Amino acid sequence: MSEVGDQLCFFINGKKVTESHADPETMLLSYLRERLRLTGTKYGCGGGGCGACTVMVSRYQPATKTIMHYSANACLLPVCQLHGAAVTTVEGIGSTKTRIHPVQERIAKAHGSQCGFCTPGMVMSMYTLLRNNPQPSLEDVTQALAGNLCRCTGYRPIVDGCRTFCQEANCCQSNSFGTCCVNGEGGPDEPPLLFDKDEFLPLDPTQELIFPPELILKAQASPQTLTFRGERVRWVSPASLEELVQLKTSNPEAPLVMGNTNIGPDMKFKGVLHPLVISPTSVMELFEVTQTSQGVWVGAGCSLSEVQSLLEKLLLLYPEEKTELFRALIQQLRNLGNQQIRNVASLGGNIMSAYPNSDLNPLLAAGNSRVSVICDGGRREVPLNQDFFIGFGKTILERKEILLSVFIPFSRKWEFVRAFRQAPRKDGSFPTVTTGMRVFFSKGSRVVQDISIYFGGMGPTTVSAAETCAAISSRPWDEETLSRAYDVLLDELVLPPSAPGGKVEFRRSLTLSFLFRFYLEVLQKLKEMGVVTGDIQEVIQPLPREIQHSLQEFQHVSKNQSDWDSVGRPIMHRSAISQATGEAVYCDDMPRTDGELFLVPVTSSRAHAKITGMDVSEALKLPGVMDVIMAKDIPGKKVRESFGYTEELLAESEVSCIGQMVCAVVADSRTHAKRGAAAVKISYEDLPDPIFTIEEAVERSSFFEPQRDIERGNVSEGFRTADRLYEGEIRMGGQEHFYMETQSMLVVPVGEEVELNVYVSTQSPATAQEAISETLDIPSNRVICHVKRIGGAFGGKLTKTSILVSITSVAAWKANRAVRCVLDRGDDMLISGGRHPLLAKYKVGFMSDGRIVAADIQYFMNGGNTLDESVLVAEKVLLHMDNAYNIPNLRGSCSICRTNLPSNTAFRGFGVPQSLLVVENMIEDVALALGRPVNQVRKINMYEGTSITHYKFQFDPENLHRCWEECLVKSNYSARRAAVDQFNQQNRWKKRGMALIPIKYGIGFAEPFLNQAAALIHIYKDGSVLVLHGGTEMGQGLHTKMQQVASRELHIPTSKIYISETSTNTVPNTMPTAASFGTDSNSMAIKNGCQILYRRLEPFRRKNPKGSWESWVKEAFLDKVSLSATGFFRGPDLYMDWDKKEGQPYAYFMYGVCCCEVEVDVLTGDYRTLRTDIMIDIGRSLNPSVDIGQIEGAFMQGVGLYTLEELKFSPSGLLYTRGPTQYKIPAVCDLPLSFNVYLLSDSNNPHAIYSSKGIGEPTLFLGSTVFFAIKDAVAAARSEAGLVGPFQLDSPATPEKTCLACAAPFIQKIPTSKPGSFKPWALNI
């Protein structure tokens, strides 16, 4: 074995890379980004859960003489593993400088790229699919994209762009002319489309990079032992099995690194250090496949994708009765992780990781699999049974033993094998509970001869339900046996109430549900085989998953509009192509400057404590660590202020939440800074009784001031006149922003007079500038903040960003060197807070026809440890508490709870999604109490004619009613409602539900000074125009719309206009880009500036009417006319007087109505949205593709909020959910199967540019339509159990909550533990 490291050799984008100092701890992602400056591949999570870092890996396989291409996550791929491989990144497939690839083009032109941060990953997943299968099915496409998260688009446009590669994609078949609309065969007034497929480049596989012949030769040669040495870790890749055995014998603690999907996250996130790792990828025996008469031996090194395709091939060779286990395994493999994970994760790695909720282990165990292992003592076979898995991450094998292969046996006639799993999200999620079940009958009988059942997710490791099996064995397969088995199973698999992972009742009920399912499926088989006769209960079919074509309806622009005038046309996001090619530059893509340092914050590990000491000496001794920044280093203000409260930049003497920043380590690299941060020791003295939940805060009156309240009419009197009263409550969880680009900033000292150039991903460069100037005690004119683009923000890049950038500036100022800070996903989620969780209690008085006469609602929000923007959020909660309803006597109060959790902050919708959920839930309760159709109750209470809100704001709700009526028609509501009712009568274990939800949303800032904007416009001598304005581009297409506005005002095409960035030295004192007001305000400033310039050119146009734009510009220049102008918009003087409880806080209302239909699996709580129809009034859309993109994206973010995303905190206040593996945002699998958006026609809005309306935030709330559709389905399930009337379903309606609310018989069997009698695993904050 070489003691000097070997040379690593692989190819990237056709170019050879040799590395003499390959560090085993370096992953491909950082190698690409930092070493090779290939920044198209993005960091989103670092743990394989988001797909932003997807690349294609190609390898030559000498055995089959083929080249294998697979997608992989660069963040988990050690560079050392790549010896002999060819890697293709997004830069390697196309660029704007050469030729863009059809995948890049189609995703961009189909409007599938908003902030663009996920786009290179999407492109590479799709590209890899096409390399393997140039004409994929739609199912192939959705499978390929299942591991790629997008927080902006809602996936519909990405799927639509990608499906153009599918053969079936050629016609939507829904054109009202009954003809094909996609290829333009419709009638003369054919509705406009968002993109034109005819423009697309054809896919030409001959244009792809060839596999390097040098690597083929290398692969054909005999393998060599390789050693790589890094700073802390040695990597050895043995060339033979013998060598591997020797190595493992002498280093039993050293792990075998295969896919690195378990070891990698352990090393990264848990700080596990392995001084030696062994990579056995050259050991042929680990990849061998041998068929025998009993089954198949599969090499432990085979990837899960290889195992899946092997089993799929074998299905074709053997009769069905022999492949029961194979089919069950295929089904599990399809749902396990995502494609990128399955492509690298090995079969042996999955078994040996011994995860408590491994999908494969319960099934392999139930299926009588066994493994062959080897060590210096020889080989042996070990059955995979209850004795194999001995604890969390532990198996019975000795440390020196190597898993060589796995035997997957054939099934026998009369033997049936099934697998079931339930996960928080349908795809890309570890299961909550998973199971493998096998039963064998005596020939021709229903008597069980042998049965085997294993579960994952029911303890620290895979567990056997041996006693349950014993209770079933030798008994007939019938309901009596089954009902005995349930009782035994319940006693056998007991989970303590505080079991890790929580969801105790749900998990226990799932074991029963799965057994029931197994019973039904086997019974069906026995019937087919003639053993069972008569009527049997039907097998529960899986939920539908086939994506249909979707519709996007908008109006044509007027026939008189000039071709160059793009206003009202579906123009592609101006950066979409560069985003798809990976050329678009985000903050962390900026090249390193000379001597640049990296900063990593150190956060509190206590929720409420005094800091008694801070020892940074160990950190400072580590390689590369330069400094530790503490509060005492801050030369200026050490706090940020809001509403009279202050927030410390760095805690000095006391901490008030886990995740509060205490100090920050500065080092010469990201890795060194992280290691330094881990070495800082802070000692604490805990302070008594930290407060975490809303209830605790209420009990101890821990509130921030001011508390807000509002009242109209006389609520007490209203209650007296009401026919009926009802009191209810609803709780709503918080939400993590999960912008794909984490908090990022780079502060570069200019070198004189404390001048700083700051590149920061923020929605408010002026706030960042102000914060830095106060922190460093320097005037604002020394700080220039630049924002080129933001990889998603959603409200989360405002207050915390200014704190982080202030700390980074202190470091840069102190070192007089550039300092970069880019948060890891885990730190970002821990530190930055999110949407406020809310508890609402209400009393409502109503008449028997459904009219609500009075309502009193108390809202409690969990504000966290600092005030942040909570008061403004509370105000918006109260201002929207009426939604679309005219409640004559209405009272609301909102208290912000001060707790020891990270501070919550602005989030798209800013309190409205919480507020509207409450009022809609209250309406549902009224309808359920009266037994009336809920739509009738909604309609009867809606504002009619000229109306006045509870804060005395006059408006006309006509367009609200138009949206309601048109949505009823477009969604074919009545007929589908009847079909849903019929479905529910015919199905016991699956229920459908429908909901129709309206929205009225106020646009504008209630704080008058925020309604202003400015712009700076330069016309250059060549006629090109540079537009600069105060808004930031975060994916919402603001710059695209601003280009359209400037184009109309200057009468030139958009191609002559460029928007380079937002910066504080070009447009000062800007407002945050927020509140859906960015377009309304900045466009007016641009309009103003352009009109000034256009007027200046007037004499030259008049003098030479036939001249060109360029000629007028040139003439004006020669005539000494200034070609630069500022534009300004003094927006409406909106206000809200909280003493008088009245005001005009909004410029206007935006309206919409959404209809959703879902199908719910009563036994697992799983659901699927079958169809969504959204009708929206956004006036005259400036750009239908951008606006529809906002509508769909916000809707899907709402679906996440109301049905999926759950923040979990430990009893000591630590956020458990710190990455996409634990926190599930919607993925492609959550897309409604049919997703239709219609923009209301003939709507005008005199209050905003060209009669448009703001749209960024409102439709997030419409995601709640899925929640209410689920609630409707749950009501149908409950009625089967004899339960009618109002019931509480809290948000998010996760499978757990949905299933429990359905009150299925299994749920009723589970004993519940008394609250307070145990310490729950997670808090209900």
Ligand SMILES: Cc1cc2nc3c(=O)[nH]c(=O)nc-3n(C[C@H](O)[C@H](O)[C@H](O)COP(=O)(O)OP(=O)(O)OC[C@H]3O[C@@H](n4cnc5c(N)ncnc54)[C@H](O)[C@@H]3O)c2cc1C
């Ligand atoms: C985002 C994500 C999602 C996931 N989702 C799921 C899911 O839904 N369901 C599920 O079941 N799993 C899931 N997983 C887990 C994944 O399947 C396992 O991490 C993977 O199978 C481990 O294989 P590996 O080759 O990557 O192992 P490695 O990380 O390379 O190694 C893991 C361990 O196995 C040992 N090992 C590997 N091979 C051998 C061998 N031949 N002999 C002895 N020891 C060996 C190593 O020493 C090491 O301790 C997910 C993982 C990620 C990152």
Ligand code: FES
């Ligand atoms: S960054 Fe690699 S999967 Fe998220």
Ligand code: FES
């Ligand atoms: S466009 Fe997908 S994350 Fe922003």
